[in-house]
Every structure is written in C-alpha cells, then in structure tokens.
Amino acid sequence: MSKSVVSLLFLLLISAYVSGQTDNRLSVEVQGGIGSYTTFSDFQEIVYTIEGQNYNRSNGNVTESDIVPYLSLGLNYQLTERLQLAPFVHYLFGKGTLYENDFVIFGVSDVNPVEQIFEAPADNEIEVLTAGVNVRYRLISLVGSHLYFGTGLAYATRSHFYRHEMDVDFGADRIAQSVDERFTTEKKSAVFIPVSAGLERAVSDRLTLTLNVQGFISPETEDRAWSAGLGLRYGW
Numbered sequence: 747m748s749k750s751v752v753s754l755l756f757l758l759l760i761s762a763y764v765s766g767q768t769d770n771r772l773s774v775e776v777q778g779g780i781g782s783y784t785t786f787s788d789f790q791e792i793v794y795t796i797e798g799q800n801y802n803r804s805n806g807n808v809t810e811s812d813i814v815p816y817l818s819l820g821l822n823y824q825l826t827e828r829l830q831l832a833p834f835v836h837y838l839f840g841k842g843t844l845y846e847n848d849f850v851i852f853g854v855s856d857v858n859p860v861e862q863i864f865e866a867p868a869d870n871e872i873e874v875l876t877a878g879v880n881v882r883y884r885l886i887s888l889v890g891s892h893l894y895f896g897t898g899l900a901y902a903t904r905s906h907f908y909r910h911e912m913d914v915d916f917g918a919d920r921i922a923q924s925v926d927e928r929f930t931t932e933k934k935s936a937v938f939i940p941v942s943a944g945l946e947r948a949v950s951d952r953l954t955l956t957l958n959v960q961g962f963i964s965p966e967t968e969d970r971a972w973s974a975g976l977g978l979r980y981g982w
Contacts, residue, residue: 779975814840
C-alpha cells in the first residue's frame with residue numbers, strides 16, 4: 747500500500763478521534779452496492795494473420811469494464827447544520843468478461859464461400875482500493891429526508907488482470923487456425939476527485955439509511971470509476 751493511502755487512512759483515524767470529542771456529531775457508515783472501474787490507461791495489442799501473412803494489427807486502450815460489487819466504510823462528522831466531513835475507504839472487486847463486442851467479419855469471396863465471424867472474449871479481474879475524504883453539503887430537506895452533494899480528494903490503488911496481447915492466424919477459408927492469448931496484471935495508483943450525490947433518512951435516533959451515487963475522475967490518468975449503493979449509518 748502506498749504512502750498516500752496510508753496517509754489518508756491516518757487522516758481517517760484522526761478524524762474519528764477528533765470528532766469523538768464532540769457530542770452527537772460523529773457517525774460511522776457501512777455501505778455496499780455495485781460499481782465499475784474503466785481502465786483506459788491499459789492497452790491491448792492484436793495481430794491478425796492469414797496463412798502466416800500479415801493481415802491487420804491494432805493497439806488500443808481498454809474501453810470496456812464490468813459491473814462488480816463494492817464495500818465501503820466511512821465516518822461522518824457534522825461540521826455545521828449543512829456541512830459534513832466524510833473520510834472513507836472504498837473497495838471494489840470482481841471478475842467479468844472483456845471484448846464481448848469485438849469481432850472480425852470476413853465476407854463471402856472466392857476463397858470464403860460462407861461469411862465468417864471471429865470473436866474472442868476474455869476473462870477480466872479488477873480490484874480497487876480507494877481512500878479519501880469528501881466534504882458534503884446538504885442541499886435540501888424534504889419530508890424527513892436530506893439530499894447532499896459532495897466532492898473531495900481520494901487516492902486509488904488498483905490491480906487489473908486482463909488480456910493484453912493476442913495473435914490470431916486464419917486459414918484460407920478465414921477460419922481461425924491458431925489463437926495465442928497473453929494475459930498480464932497491471933498495478934497502478936493515482937489521485938482521483940470524487941463527486942457524489944446522496945440521500946439520507948433517519949430511521950431512529952441513531953440509525954440513518956443512506957443512498958449514495960459517486961463518480962471518480964483522475965487528473966493523472968484516463969481511468970474512470972463510479973459506484974452506487976445503500977448504506978446504514980450509526981451515530982453516537
């Protein structure tokens with residue numbers, strides 16, 4: 747884990763300690779839901795040949811992503827009636843399939859009497875640990891519910907297992923004779939700016955039900971992420 751993540755986790759603990767010295771302003775929240783992390787800064791190279799002769803070569807970034815689960819643990823300190831400080835740790839993880847919409851079509855020709863379509867989806871695994879701090883502002887209150895908007899600063903470390911190279915050789919009939927796939931694990935870290943909107947409603951004196959939608963934008967890479975989930979907050 748990088749020094750930046752450690753620093754943010756330390757800030758999380760300090761916030762808990764400082765907030766705990768005040769009356770009825772600190773709460774802890776557990777949240778779960780779904781999210782996605784798109785690794786635009788990862789690339790795949792594909793080489794197509796026909797009977798060993800070069801046909802096509804491409805090298806592009808990975809623009810697909812899977813919807814996977816996430817878990818989040820956070821603190822919430824009420825600075826003022828409308829303003830909150832909310833440190834958090836966010837873990838997104840899961841497996842899926844990439845390149846399901848990628849294909850090559852060989853039309854009918856003298857050497858290919860039947861149209862041939864080649865597809866090669868591949869396994870994909872993603873893990874993302876994000877630690878950060880949000881400042882949340884209550885926009886409106888309506889029938890016992892509160893709508894918040896927030897932004898802040900976060901640091902994410904991710905591990906991405908995916909296919910980064912593939913060589914395919916087609917026969918004269920344009921049917922794939924050999925497929926060589928190579929996989930790798932890319933580990934990268936970057937600063938992100940979280941932007942969120944949330945709705946919360948108290949169900950008792952200490953328990954609050956929360957709904958949160960959050961996007962993550964990185965000024966350092968082209969990677970993007972989002973998450974949406976339900977949470978339960980306990981205050982004391």
